[in-house]
Amino acid sequence: MSKNQELFERAQRTIPGGVNSPVRAFRSVGGTPRFIERAQGAYFWDADGKRYIDYIGSWGPMILGHVHPEVLDAVQRVLANGFSFGAPTEAEIEIAEEICKLVPSIEQVRMVSSGTEATMSALRLARGFTNRSRIIKFEGCYHGHADSLLVKAGSGLLTFGNPTSAGVPADIAKHTTVLEYNNVEQLNEAFSAFGAEIASVIVEPVAGNMNLVRATPEFLNALRERCNEYGSVLIFDEVMCGFRVALGGAQQVYGIKPDLTCLGKVIGGGMPAAAFGGRRDIMAHLAPLGGVYQAGTLSGNPIAVAAGLKTLQLIQRPCFYDDLAKQTRKLVDGLTRAARDAKVPFSADSIGGMFGLYFMDSVPGSFAQIQQGDTKRFNAFFHAMLDAGVYFAPSAFEAGFVSSAHDDGIIDATVDAARGAFASLAA
């Protein structure tokens, strides 16, 4: 038995499903999850000593590749000073200033420890600010696992085909309305019907939890306009696309200012850090200034902040995002050519350092279109690539991520491996 199999059997005795987050379990692609021992740059190694080119990067955070020497150094320098104080530090001001500088719609920001906490807190704030209960989210967008947001959520839930989670009271779910992504008409109908009740609209402005799906500019503009008309708080959940599709996130790409923004993943550089922030007049409703309660023992943790701050500094080097976008584009173009040569129906898209692979003829624009993909083919492709030492997300409903450590040689090796994988699918 391989070491991975041994560990997976052992893990299942004390951990539900053997994993601490569902999509890691390989349920939708089948087979044994790889237990990771160490990582460096664009690679990681599993318990059997096999090396993989990593295209999930911890689901987004590792934008500089694994164990970047300057991030490692920043973490090592603060480690000996203490792990957590429960009292403020200067580094928390520095990361807040950096975030407000890089994302101009954020005038004030609060640190939390996970993306789930960021979206949950932003929603409570929006409800407290507007004195309204109803929220709108969109099919296929994932915003973490807070009760109000596990209503037809994407990501792991989508993989398992469950429309909602057990354990979410109907009395809570009833305040959440789920609409179609990129459907302006439906959005307008919802606002005409009950606009004055809507506390907040939350959206992934570039969706990455139903595979990669871009919002249309018309859709995001309509969100901004309706929220303005009805006094609803527009929340961009940029936990995944923030610092990923561009330095200023999707809001920079589309030129639209949300009222609140949620950040995570890249902002912690691989450590547990996330944040939410936005308009000063809204943020002023948070405790200790206002009546909306929100807190965290490890919020702004000094080790996490050190990793995040150094990461935010390094992604500001000249041409960082141009190079990242170019490498990502090179990957998806190479894969598209390889699929075409093997006559496998396939398309791909990328924006900044994020990409989507689709086993269908054209790039999808909605959750319904994503469902048309050939998941059987995806699963066979996933395993052929895994055997060849390339680790893509173990689900057809997840995006992929390229880091600045993915150089030309690594992209070329990936495309070569894909030629073999596509050929085996066509056969």
Ligand SMILES: *Cc1c(COP(=O)(O)O)cnc(C)c1O
């Ligand atoms: C990952 C993610 C979250 C949840 O973040 P966690 O840190 O996993 O809680 C929320 N929103 C989006 C868009 C995400 O991609």
